[in-house]
Amino acid sequence: MKKSYILAVCAALASTVLAGCGPADENTDVLKPDLTEAVTEAETTEETAAETTAAETSETVSETTTVETTAVSETTAAEETTAAEETKAAETEKQEEKAPEDNGGSENQGGDNKPSDGEPQSGSFGDDDLTFTFGGSSVTVGKDLSAFKAAVAPSSEDTAPSCLGNGEDSICTFDHFTINGYTENGQCIATAIDLTDSEVSTSKGIKLGSSKDDVIKAYGTGYTERGSEIVYVSGKSELAFRISGDEVKGISYNFSIL
Incomplete structure (x- = not known):
């Protein structure tokens, strides 16, 4: 029982003792209202205090919950923002890495068959590697040379009777390369x-000055060695690279008409 309730009861008892000198009925009448009123007042005070405490506790819990909820929401939002920024940064980096490759591919399309600045292509030797392209026109050893000569005029052309005893041999000089031909029955065949x-x-980016390793990477290991040359052969045609000091010093496409 709370202190205020005890004090009220004590006060009522004291009043009863002091009134003891009067008649018993009068004392009883005085005691009952005073005692009842004191007890009621003490109980009311106690209930009010309890309700006030409960209200304060509820308000405190509510404020704490609100603060905690706000903190969790802010933390979650911050984490989501950070994750989104990191994802966007990673995608941007990938696009930047890919862009130079795409631009390089566009710059090397068409043109005059100049090699790209990148690494030589990887692969193996095939019949397509016997074709040389310049200025958008192509010529293949063992095939007719007439269309290529019409599209890319040589700077000079020398002819002589064929050493085979039939037809005519020719040497056409162009900027950056020469082509040997054999003419018989009106058809000129590219022989070298x-x-x-x-x-x-070459079509795989090998040029004078490339390394032997570049050649093998581009055309594979299916070559034969002939003196200082490494040679890739297909039927009567071949692609030969003359190597000196591990560097390409000569490149020749050849076709045997015999």
Whole structure:
């Protein structure tokens, strides 16, 4: 029982003792109202205090919950924002890495068959590697040379009777390369193509000055060695690279008409 309730009861008892000298009925009448009123007042005070405490506790819990909820929401929002920024940064980096490759591919399309500045292509040797392209026109050893000569006029052309005893041999000189031809019955067949400087390259980017390793990476290990040359052969045609000091010093496409 709370202190205020005890004090009220004590006060009522004291009043009863002091009134003891009067008649018993009068004392009883005085005691009952005073005692009842004191007890009621003490109980009311106690209930009010309890309700006030409960209200304060509820308000405190509510404020604490609100603060905690706000903190959790702010933390979650911050984490989501950070994750989104990191994802966007990663995507941007990938796009920047990819852009130079795309631009390089566009710059090397068409043109005059100049080699790209990138690494030589990887692969193996095939019949397509016997074709040389310059200025958008192509010529293949063992095939008719007439259309290529019409599209890319040589700077000079020398002819002589064929050493085979039939037809005519010719040497056509172009900027950066020469082509040997054999003419018989009105058809000129390309028998050799020699690249003369590093301004032109093979279809896989090999040029004068490339390394032996570059050649093997581009055309594979299916070659034969012939003196200082490594040679890739397909039927009567071949692609030969003359190597000196681990560097490409000569590139020739050849076709045997025999």
